[in-house]
Amino acid sequence: MNSFTSQPWFWPALGVIVGLPLALLLLNELHALLARRGSSYAKPVALLRNWVLPACAVYLLVAQLEQADVQATWSKIAATAFGFLIMLLLLSGANAALFGAARAGSWRERLPGIFIDMGRLVLIILGVGLLLSWVWGANIGGLIAAVGVTSIVIGLAVQTAVGPVIAGLLLLFEQPFRIGDWLDTSPAKGRVVEVNWRAAHIDTGNGIQIVPNAMLATGSFTNLSRAQGAAYQASATLAFGPDDPPGAVGAALMSVATGLPTRLGSLPAKVVALGEAKYKVSVPIASPADESRTKALLLHRAWYAAQRAGLHLDEASPDAETAKTYVESQLQRVAAGLGLGEDAVAAMAAHARQLLYAEGEIIQPVNSIPEAVGFITAGSVGLLVYAEDGRELSLGSIGVGDYIGGTSLTRQRMITGVVALTDTTIVSVPRDAMNAVVQNNARLARQIGEVIEMRRKGATDALAEAAAGVR
Incomplete structure (x- = not known):
């Protein structure tokens, strides 16, 4: 073996047979990464991969012919070039036949690109060895043995580092997730934005978390995008x-x-x-x-x-006494604005309630019949209506001092809806209590009727404009 490895052509040939495919594999991964990121360095790397390295390999091989004991004729050189081209053609044809028209979900479609590149590497080594044997009559048995021994030594030396990579590649072959899926893993939860042979890149909303494929392969995670139900x-x-x-x-x-x-x-x-x-x-x-x-x-x-x-979320108890005091004080202000006396305040306060709404909550749905008149004491609400095509039309907003649900007194269906624009507090007075107050105050009854008609007209005009716009 020592005499074999001492030949002047051994190490250059070994560098071409083993080093060239490995270098091409690494440059291919680097080029793909730079291309995904839109880097300007992708083109120089492609030039290095496609032309510079192959030309360097050819130079190294031809240079050894000057020191070899074989006669380098033009026919052998031509046969070598022809054989090399045939090898490339066969590799390209096999790639097109196996993976060019792979069906979605098949093992050919799921096979990671690095496995394909490794297969090409083995075939290139075998092809170059056969060319050396058939065309130049070289004894490649010792070279194959040397490469095998070298592979075993390198494998034992880097088994700790290579093991997780192989586990990650097997994970990519299984493809339990794709780009765009949402994963819930022990180190991160978010959307997968990139997957390569080494790691998955997960957008957590606060940055990109790099999770090694080996960690996903040996641990457990949840693919949130593959729900079994309808949603x-x-x-x-x-x-x-x-x-x-x-x-x-x-x-x-x-x-x-x-x-x-x-x-x-x-x-x-x-x-x-x-x-x-x-x-x-x-x-x-x-x-x-x-x-x-x-x-x-x-x-x-x-x-x-x-x-x-009146429920106790997280065992929190609504303070009924505080709510009652708030209702009475706010109805005093409402009565002052409407010109009502103490008797009216007492009649409303006896049955009124304080209602709290969060921003965005629907207070009164469209086409509903309100059961109470609600006086806005904090926040603001929006009036809305829905067009025939389902579009939501805004009719403006009202705030503190205004009221909603006037149609509860006439038992008419509301064509408008009411939504809380901010966290809102409403003092709600039931229909019967409000009726008793309105019957004794003609001016208030007329005012409520005018507000009802004004809002109804605003909703009708908005619907007519929307219908005209559609036509």
């Missing part, structure tokens, strides 16, 4: 007081979940009692990207819904 479910668990009626809790939470803007309109939300006064709310959403916002809105609005329903 991805954003879930949250809420705890109420043990004395809160389950029916009332379920109705309040269902109302909140149904009104969330991120919910898929065609799919229903779910509320499940878990026991021990805990309830799980599941909301169907379009993507895991909406999960964080959905849960934040759900928890935010659930507190307001619990306050309105």
Whole structure:
């Protein structure tokens, strides 16, 4: 073996047979990375890969002919070039036949590119060896043995580093996730933006987390984008007081979940009692990207819904005495603005309630019949109506000192809806109590009627303009 390796052509030939394919493999990966990032260095790397390195290899091989004991004739050189071209043609044809028209989801489509490159590397080594043997009559047995021994030594030396890489490559072959999928892993949770033979790049919203493929291959993770149901479910668990009626809790939470803007309109939300006064709310959403916002809105609005329903979310107890004092003080201000006396204030305050709404909550749906008149004491609300094509049309906003639900007195259906533009507080006076006040005050009855007609006209004009615009 020593006499064989001492030949002057041995190490240059070994460098070409082993080093050239490895260098081409690394440059191919580098070029792909630079191309994905739009780097200006991609073109020089491609030039180095396609022309400079192959030309250098050819020079090294031809230079050895001057020291070899074989006669380098033009026919042998031509046969070598022809054989090399045939080898490239066969490799290109095999690549086109096996992977050019691979069906989506098949093993050929899932096979990582690095496996294909490694296969080409082995075939190139065998092809060059056969050319040396057939054309130049070289004894390649010793060279193959030397390459085999060298591979074993290198493999043993780098097995700790190569093992995780192989595990990562097997993970890519299985393809449990793709670019654009949302993963929940131990080091990070986010959307996959890039996958290569070494690592997956996950956009967490606060930067890119680099997670080695080996870690994903040897650990467990959840692909949030491959939900088995009709949609991805954003879930949250809420705890109420043990004395809160389950029916009332379920109705309040269902109302909140149904009104969330991120919910898929065609799919229903779910509320499940878990026991021990805990309830799980599941909301169907379009993507895991909406999960964080959905849960934040759900928890935010659930507190307001619990306050309105007199429930004890997280065992918090609504302060009835404070609410009563607030209602009485605010109705004094309302009565002063409407020119009402103390008797009217007492009649309204006896049945009035303080209602809290979160920003974005629907206070009164379109085409509903209100059961009470609501006086806005904090925040602001928006009036809206829906066109025939489903578009939401804004009719403006009203704030502190205004009221909604005047049609409760006439028992008419509202063609407008009311939504909270900010966190809003409303003092709600039931229909019967308000009727008793209006019957004794003709001026207030006329004023409420004028407001009803004005808002109805505004809604009708907006719908007419929308219909005209569509035509």
